[in-house]
Amino acid sequence: MNYSFTIQKTQAPKPKPDPNTLKFGQTFSDHMFIMDYADGKGWHDGRIVPYGPLSLDPASAVLHYGQEMFEGLKAYRAPDGRVLLFRPYKNAERARASNERMCMPDIDAELFVGAIKALVDVERDWIPEKEGTSLYIRPFMFADEPFLGVHAAHHFKFVIICSPVGPYYDTPGGGIAPTSIYVEREYVRAAPGGTGFAKVGGNYGGSLKAQAAASARGCEQVLWLDAVERRYVEEIGTSNAFFVIGDEVITAPLHGTILPGVTRDSVIHLLKSWDIPVSERRLTIDDVFAAGRDGRLGEIFASGTAAVISPVGKLVSADGALAVGGGSVGPLAQRLYDALYGVQTGRLTDGFGWTVTV
Numbered sequence: 616m617n618y619s620f621t622i623q624k625t626q627a628p629k630p631k632p633d634p635n636t637l638k639f640g641q642t643f644s645d646h647m648f649i650m651d652y653a654d655g656k657g658w659h660d661g662r663i664v665p666y667g668p669l670s671l672d673p674a675s676a677v678l679h680y681g682q683e684m685f686e687g688l689k690a691y692r693a694p695d696g697r698v699l700l701f702r703p704y705k706n707a708e709r710a711r712a713s714n715e716r717m718c719m720p721d722i723d724a725e726l727f728v729g730a731i732k733a734l735v736d737v738e739r740d741w742i743p744e745k746e747g748t749s750l751y752i753r754p755f756m757f758a759d760e761p762f763l764g765v766h767a768a769h770h771f772k773f774v775i776i777c778s779p780v781g782p783y784y785d786t787p788g789g790g791i792a793p794t795s796i797y798v799e800r801e802y803v804r805a806a807p808g809g810t811g812f813a814k815v816g817g818n819y820g821g822s823l824k825a826q827a828a829a830s831a832r833g834c835e836q837v838l839w840l841d842a843v844e845r846r847y848v849e850e851i852g853t854s855n856a857f858f859v860i861g862d863e864v865i866t867a868p869l870h871g872t873i874l875p876g877v878t879r880d881s882v883i884h885l886l887k888s889w890d891i892p893v894s895e896r897r898l899t900i901d902d903v904f905a906a907g908r909d910g911r912l913g914e915i916f917a918s919g920t921a922a923v924i925s926p927v928g929k930l931v932s933a934d935g936a937l938a939v940g941g942g943s944v945g946p947l948a949q950r951l952y953d954a955l956y957g958v959q960t961g962r963l964t965d966g967f968g969w970t971v972t973v
């Protein structure tokens with residue numbers, strides 16, 4: 616199905632930010648996409664309009680009970696000038712799972728990706744070209760129906776905004792650098808039966824306290840443990856986590872508390888294509904520290920759209936710190952980063968058919 620949207624161009628284009636000083640998610644492009652949903656009418660009035668504040672009724676359900684979801688992906692400009700999205704249909708699939716969990720209306724994958732493409736097409740000039748920069752795309756959906764009863768809303772908005780971004784972490788010279796991670800034993804991110812597998816705001820609002828505690832200890836992110844036994848490693852901040860122990864690469868299985876990352880899935884595909892054994896299985900934090908002590912822990916790294924691959928140089932825990940891989944970037948993290956970033960930016964052949972041209 617082909618969707619068409621109306622386009623209202625801005626009369627006051629903003630100056631583009633300096634690509635050398637771009638941070639993550641602080642400036643926004645000239646336009647945004649908005650579409651409305653009403654029960655009985657479905658999705659309607661998809662439109663691209665000048666970027667600006669939304670007007671919301673103060674009783675809008677999202678402001679009280681958090682009925683919302685979001686997504687995140689990036690557009691890159693290839694050396695030949697093409698604009699590339701990385702696996703946007705995976706984001707569409709995940710958005711549908713989040714919507715289902717949050718009692719929000721389904722959105723067709725072609726409509727979801729079509730809206731992203733239409734907006735990015737209008738914002739082509741906002742895609743920065745410097746190494747390590749990209750246009751971050753943030754689709755989100757929320758209940759804008761005014762009522763204070765706790766039940767699923769009947770009216771929603773789907774919005775997409777774009778932000779030209781630099782590297783997620785301030786890495787001198789771009790590329791990747793080791794991070795310090797705090798093993799969080801007090802707070803939990805997601806419990807079985809909860810919303811851990813869905814990209815929904817509540818998961819993040821509830822994680823800020825732990826993030827602040829980690830920052831106060833000089834760490835970039837927290838390592839989340841499972842909510843029931845507080846033993847199994849789950850995710851690193853808002854990224855999936857990989858542990859290289861001996862010859863095996865281990866990541867937590869998708870049993871409901873883990874966010875199914877597009878980057879995670881891509882890492883698993885790449886490792887398999889390189890004949891590197893990768894297991895989706897549970898792993899205790901004690902086994903990680905034991906492997907660190909007896910020299911079998913080769914690397915730890917996180918995967919996610921924002922930083923692509925983020926190596927861990929140090930694990931900090933209440934009972935001591937552990938240097939990982941000598942505190943430097945591990946060879947597998949570097950190889951994965953180069954392979955993923957190369958395909959995302961159109962500099963390497965896309966053997967998996969992952970990129971979509973706008």
Ligand SMILES: *Cc1c(COP(=O)(O)O)cnc(C)c1O
Pocket residue numbers: 687814850852853854855874875876877878879918919920921
């Ligand atoms: C978004 C996110 C990820 C990474 O998913 P990608 O699709 O790879 O960007 C991992 N964990 C959490 C909790 C997330 O919010």
